[in-house]
Amino acid sequence: MDRSMTISVRELVSYVFRAGSIDERFQSNTALLEGTAIHQEVQKKYKDGDEKEVFLQCEYKYGELNLIVQGRCDGLLEGEDGPVIDEIKSTSGDLEELDSSSHPVYWAQAKGYAYIYSLQENLEEIDVQLTYVQKRTKEKKRLQIRFTHDELADFMKETVKAYQSYASVLHDLEEQREATVPSFSFPFSTYRTGQRKLAGSVYRTIEEKRNLFAQAPTGIGKTISTLFPAVKALSLDKMDRIYYLTAKTTTRATAEEALAKMEEHGLSLRSVTLTAKEKICFQEETICQPDYCEYADGYYDRVNDGIVDVLRNETQLTRPVIEAYARKHRLCPFEFSLDLTDVVDVIISDYNYIFDPRVALKRLLPDRKKKTALLVDEAHNLVERAREMYSASVYKNPFREASAAWGDEEGIRKTARAVADDLERLGGFQGGEVVINEVPGELEENLERFIGKSEQIIQEQPEDERSESLVDLYFTAQNFLRIFEFVDDHYRFIAARGEDGDLMLKLFCLDPSHVLKKVTDGFRSGTFFSATLSPFAYYKEMLGGTKEDYILQLPSPYDASQVDVTITPLSTRYKNRNQTSGILAERLKDQVENYSGNHLFFFPSYHYMELVYQEFRKMSPVDAVMQERGMDESRREDFLAQFVPGGRLAGFAVMGGVFSEGVDLRGDRLNGVAVVGVGLAPRNFEKELIKDYFNEKGRRGYDYAYVYPGMNKVLQAGGRLIRSEEDHGAIQLIDDRFAAEKYTSLFPEDWRNYRIIK
Structure with a gap:
C-alpha cells in the first residue's frame, strides 16, 4: 500500500542530516530578520537572466513511500558551464573557517534542489553553490561543487531511505487521525444547554476561515465545546493543526482532560503541552550549552530516535510524558517539546508562544499558520497580557555604566x-x-x-x-x-x-487590538472565548474583532435559584479600610454561619486580605486558610486540597490571583463566595493615559481603563461557585458601588435577583 505525503526539501534534509548539540551561548534575536535582509541584498545583485525564489517539485517513490518533495531555492543562476543552484546563508562566524565540509544540512538542502532541477531539465551535471554572508562585515564567500545527476540521485535515494522509518510513523498517525476524526462523536451522552450551539459555531468558524468571539457561561463545558469541533475540523481541506492557548496551568490541564475524554471515545491523534523552559529544565540553571548540560550535548544526534519513540507509544505528550522520554533519550525536555510541535495535531500552550513577539514560535511559517486554528481560552486575560507584550522600556543608567565599564x-x-x-x-x-x-x-x-x-x-x-x-x-x-x-x-x-x-x-501600548488582529489574521481561524467577555463589545474591540467576525453570547444554563446573591453596601475604598475591616470580618462570619460548608473570600490586595483575616480569626471558630505571596504549584494544590466535600473552611484569596480563575471546586467543595471591592486598579499614570485615549475615541475612557477590567475580576471570582447543574451556594458582593447601575448592568443573568443587605 503506497504511503503518500508532501514534504519540503528543508524539512526532509533537516530531519536526516541534523546533528550536534544545542548551544545557546549567544544567539541574536534578529537572526531571522537579518537572514531575510541578507538574502534580499544578495538576490538584488543577481545578473539578468538569473532567477530568485524558484519553486521546484518532484515526486519520489521509494518502496511503499511516495514523497512529493518541494521547495524554493534562493537562486537559479546562469553559470559559465550551465545552471547553478544558489543557497544563501548568513553567519556570525569567520568566513575563513568555512569549507565544503561545513554545514552538511545546508549542502543537503542545495543538493535536494539541484536533484529536482536536474531531473526536470534532464541535466547530466549541475553546479551547487553556497553563498555565505558574514553578518557583521557583509563580506561574502562562495563555495561551489559540481555534481552529476547520478550522484544527486544516489544522494536523494539515501536521504529518503533514512527518512523512511520516520515517514512511516507520520503516515500511520495520519491514517489513524483520518480514520477516527470523521467517525467519533461528542464524548458525552448529552449536550449541556448551549454546548451544541457553541460547538457548531466553532466548527463553522474554522470551516469558513473566520474568527469567533464567544461568551459562554461558567460550567457550560467550554473546553470540550471548543476542542471537539476543532478536532472534527481537522478533516477539512488545508486544516492541519490546533493551538489551544491558555493563561494558566489549570486550564491547560482541563484541555488535556478533554483530549483524554475524546480518546476514550475512539479518537486517535497526538497532542503536546508546552511547559516554560524554567519549569521543565532538568538542570539547576537553564544554561543550554553542551559543556554544562548533558541533555544539550549531542541533542540533535538523538532527537530523531526520541521523536519516533514517543510518537509510536504515546498520544498525549504532557509534561510527565515529555520528561520521561527526554530522560530516556537524554534530550533537553523543552527543545524536545518544541520539536514535537512540528508533527502533532494539537498544541496546548501559553498565549506567548503565538502572540508575544519576543518568544513566538519562529518555526510557525506563514503557510503552516494558514492551516492552523487558534482556540484562545479565558480570552479576557489576553487584553492586559498583550498590552505588556507590546510595550518596552530602556533606562539611562545601565548604558552610562556600560560606557564606563567598557572604556x-x-x-x-x-x-x-x-x-x-x-x-x-x-x-x-x-x-x-x-x-x-x-x-x-x-x-x-x-x-x-x-x-x-x-x-x-x-x-x-x-x-x-x-x-x-x-x-x-x-x-x-x-x-x-x-x-x-x-x-x-x-x-x-x-x-x-x-x-x-x-x-x-x-x-x-494603550490599545493592543491592532497587533492582536494582525497576529490572528495570519492563521486560518481564531476563536476567542471566556465566561466573562463582559461587556461584550469592549472585549471584542480590544481583542481585535471586526464587524466581519462571528459573535456568540450564550445565556447561563443555570437557574437563578441555584445562587443567592447579596450586596453588602460597605465602603472598601482604600481610605476606609482600617475603619471598616472589623465590620467586613463580621459580615464574612455571618456568611459562614448562615451557609454551611466551605467558602472563598476574595480581596483586592494582600494587605487588605491579611488585615481582615486577622479580624476574622478573632471572631469566628471556623478554620481559615490564607493565600500566601508567591505560592508555587505544589503549595497551590495543597491550598485547594483543603476544600473537601462536607468540610467547613474559610479561604482568603486575592482577586485576580491564581485562585480566582480556572479553579473548579465542584459540589460541596465550595458553598459560598464573597468578593470584596469592585476590582478597580489604583489610579496611575498609565491607566489615566488609557482613559484619555479612549475618551478621545468617543468611548467611555474611565470604564475602559478601570471599570471593565475590574469587574472582570469580580465576575471571575464569583464564577468559582456554580460549576454544574447540581451546585448551589451564596455570593456576597461587598462594596456600596455594587448597587450602582454601572455595575449591576454588568452582572450575569443569574446574578440579577440580588438582595441588598443593609
Whole structure:
C-alpha cells in the first residue's frame, strides 16, 4: 500500500542530516530578520537572466513511500558551464573557517534542489553553490561543487531511505487521525444547554476561515465545546493543526482532560503541552550549552530516535510524558517539546508562544499558520497580557555604566554613551512621569549601533568571561527596537525619572487590538472565548474583532435559584479600610454561619486580605486558610486540597490571583463566595493615559481603563461557585458601588435577583 505525503526539501534534509548539540551561548534575536535582509541584498545583485525564489517539485517513490518533495531555492543562476543552484546563508562566524565540509544540512538542502532541477531539465551535471554572508562585515564567500545527476540521485535515494522509518510513523498517525476524526462523536451522552450551539459555531468558524468571539457561561463545558469541533475540523481541506492557548496551568490541564475524554471515545491523534523552559529544565540553571548540560550535548544526534519513540507509544505528550522520554533519550525536555510541535495535531500552550513577539514560535511559517486554528481560552486575560507584550522600556543608567565599564572597547563606549546622552535629553522635568511627543535625538540609530558593537564583543568573549550585564542590556535594546516597529497612534512615549535620578523611556501600548488582529489574521481561524467577555463589545474591540467576525453570547444554563446573591453596601475604598475591616470580618462570619460548608473570600490586595483575616480569626471558630505571596504549584494544590466535600473552611484569596480563575471546586467543595471591592486598579499614570485615549475615541475612557477590567475580576471570582447543574451556594458582593447601575448592568443573568443587605 503506497504511503503518500508532501514534504519540503528543508524539512526532509533537516530531519536526516541534523546533528550536534544545542548551544545557546549567544544567539541574536534578529537572526531571522537579518537572514531575510541578507538574502534580499544578495538576490538584488543577481545578473539578468538569473532567477530568485524558484519553486521546484518532484515526486519520489521509494518502496511503499511516495514523497512529493518541494521547495524554493534562493537562486537559479546562469553559470559559465550551465545552471547553478544558489543557497544563501548568513553567519556570525569567520568566513575563513568555512569549507565544503561545513554545514552538511545546508549542502543537503542545495543538493535536494539541484536533484529536482536536474531531473526536470534532464541535466547530466549541475553546479551547487553556497553563498555565505558574514553578518557583521557583509563580506561574502562562495563555495561551489559540481555534481552529476547520478550522484544527486544516489544522494536523494539515501536521504529518503533514512527518512523512511520516520515517514512511516507520520503516515500511520495520519491514517489513524483520518480514520477516527470523521467517525467519533461528542464524548458525552448529552449536550449541556448551549454546548451544541457553541460547538457548531466553532466548527463553522474554522470551516469558513473566520474568527469567533464567544461568551459562554461558567460550567457550560467550554473546553470540550471548543476542542471537539476543532478536532472534527481537522478533516477539512488545508486544516492541519490546533493551538489551544491558555493563561494558566489549570486550564491547560482541563484541555488535556478533554483530549483524554475524546480518546476514550475512539479518537486517535497526538497532542503536546508546552511547559516554560524554567519549569521543565532538568538542570539547576537553564544554561543550554553542551559543556554544562548533558541533555544539550549531542541533542540533535538523538532527537530523531526520541521523536519516533514517543510518537509510536504515546498520544498525549504532557509534561510527565515529555520528561520521561527526554530522560530516556537524554534530550533537553523543552527543545524536545518544541520539536514535537512540528508533527502533532494539537498544541496546548501559553498565549506567548503565538502572540508575544519576543518568544513566538519562529518555526510557525506563514503557510503552516494558514492551516492552523487558534482556540484562545479565558480570552479576557489576553487584553492586559498583550498590552505588556507590546510595550518596552530602556533606562539611562545601565548604558552610562556600560560606557564606563567598557572604556577599552571604543565601539561600546561610544554607542552606549550616545544612547545614555539621548535619554538624558528627557530630563527637562522634575520627577514622576510625562508623555513626550517623539523619541529623543538619534536614539533608534544609536541603539542599533550599540547592538552591533555589543554583539561583536559578546560573540568573541569566552563564556566564563562574558558580562551578564552587557548581554542583558543587549537584549533590552533589541526588544525596545522590536517593539518600536509597532509604534503608531495606539502608543504613547512615556518618560519617567526614578527616585535614584535614572531616566526611563517607555513605549506604552494603550490599545493592543491592532497587533492582536494582525497576529490572528495570519492563521486560518481564531476563536476567542471566556465566561466573562463582559461587556461584550469592549472585549471584542480590544481583542481585535471586526464587524466581519462571528459573535456568540450564550445565556447561563443555570437557574437563578441555584445562587443567592447579596450586596453588602460597605465602603472598601482604600481610605476606609482600617475603619471598616472589623465590620467586613463580621459580615464574612455571618456568611459562614448562615451557609454551611466551605467558602472563598476574595480581596483586592494582600494587605487588605491579611488585615481582615486577622479580624476574622478573632471572631469566628471556623478554620481559615490564607493565600500566601508567591505560592508555587505544589503549595497551590495543597491550598485547594483543603476544600473537601462536607468540610467547613474559610479561604482568603486575592482577586485576580491564581485562585480566582480556572479553579473548579465542584459540589460541596465550595458553598459560598464573597468578593470584596469592585476590582478597580489604583489610579496611575498609565491607566489615566488609557482613559484619555479612549475618551478621545468617543468611548467611555474611565470604564475602559478601570471599570471593565475590574469587574472582570469580580465576575471571575464569583464564577468559582456554580460549576454544574447540581451546585448551589451564596455570593456576597461587598462594596456600596455594587448597587450602582454601572455595575449591576454588568452582572450575569443569574446574578440579577440580588438582595441588598443593609
